[in-house]
Amino acid sequence: MAFTGSDICKVRRSTSSAVLPASFAILLPPLGVFLERGCGADLLINILLTVLGYIPGIIHALYIILKY
Secondary structure (H helix, E strand, O other): OOOOHHHHHHHHHHHHHOHHHHHHHHHOHHHHHHHHHOOOHHHHHHHHHHHHOHHHHHHHHHHHHHHO
16 A cells, blocks of 8 residues: 555654654653643653653653654
8 A cells, every 4th residue: 555645744744743742851851741641640650750760751751742
Protein backbone atom coordinates (compact mmCIF):
# COMPACT_ATOMS: atom_id res chain seq x y z
CA MET A 1 0.00 0.00 0.00
CA ALA A 2 1.50 3.33 -1.08
CA PHE A 3 1.42 6.60 0.80
CA THR A 4 -0.85 9.29 -0.53
CA GLY A 5 -0.46 13.04 -0.28
CA SER A 6 -2.87 13.21 2.63
CA ASP A 7 -0.92 10.53 4.51
CA ILE A 8 2.27 12.55 4.19
CA CYS A 9 0.47 15.67 5.44
CA LYS A 10 -0.86 13.73 8.44
CA VAL A 11 2.64 12.52 9.33
CA ARG A 12 4.09 15.99 8.95
CA ARG A 13 1.29 17.55 11.02
CA SER A 14 1.62 15.05 13.86
CA THR A 15 5.41 15.39 13.94
CA SER A 16 5.38 19.18 13.97
CA SER A 17 2.68 19.33 16.64
CA ALA A 18 4.93 17.37 19.03
CA VAL A 19 7.94 19.68 18.60
CA LEU A 20 6.85 22.39 21.04
CA PRO A 21 5.77 20.05 23.86
CA ALA A 22 8.91 17.94 23.33
CA SER A 23 11.03 21.08 23.65
CA PHE A 24 9.27 21.93 26.88
CA ALA A 25 9.73 18.32 28.03
CA ILE A 26 13.50 18.73 27.82
CA LEU A 27 13.60 22.15 29.47
CA LEU A 28 10.84 21.69 32.05
CA PRO A 29 9.30 18.21 31.94
CA PRO A 30 6.07 18.94 33.89
CA LEU A 31 5.21 21.76 31.49
CA GLY A 32 5.46 19.43 28.49
CA VAL A 33 3.21 16.89 30.20
CA PHE A 34 0.73 19.60 31.21
CA LEU A 35 0.50 20.86 27.62
CA GLU A 36 -0.11 17.33 26.34
CA ARG A 37 -2.37 15.77 29.00
CA GLY A 38 -3.54 18.61 31.26
CA CYS A 39 -3.71 18.41 35.02
CA GLY A 40 -4.05 14.81 36.13
CA ALA A 41 -2.20 11.73 37.30
CA ASP A 42 0.40 11.95 34.51
CA LEU A 43 1.33 15.47 35.61
CA LEU A 44 1.64 14.47 39.26
CA ILE A 45 3.79 11.45 38.37
CA ASN A 46 6.00 13.64 36.23
CA ILE A 47 6.42 16.25 38.96
CA LEU A 48 7.42 13.51 41.39
CA LEU A 49 9.90 12.00 38.92
CA THR A 50 11.37 15.42 38.14
CA VAL A 51 11.86 16.19 41.82
CA LEU A 52 13.49 12.80 42.44
CA GLY A 53 15.71 13.10 39.37
CA TYR A 54 15.66 15.40 36.38
CA ILE A 55 16.47 12.68 33.79
CA PRO A 56 13.58 10.34 34.82
CA GLY A 57 11.24 13.34 34.52
CA ILE A 58 12.48 14.02 30.99
CA ILE A 59 12.12 10.37 29.97
CA HIS A 60 8.57 10.21 31.35
CA ALA A 61 7.59 13.48 29.69
CA LEU A 62 8.91 12.40 26.30
CA TYR A 63 7.11 9.06 26.69
CA ILE A 64 3.81 10.81 27.43
CA ILE A 65 4.20 13.29 24.58
CA LEU A 66 5.22 10.75 21.97
CA LYS A 67 2.64 8.16 23.08
CA TYR A 68 -0.39 10.49 22.92
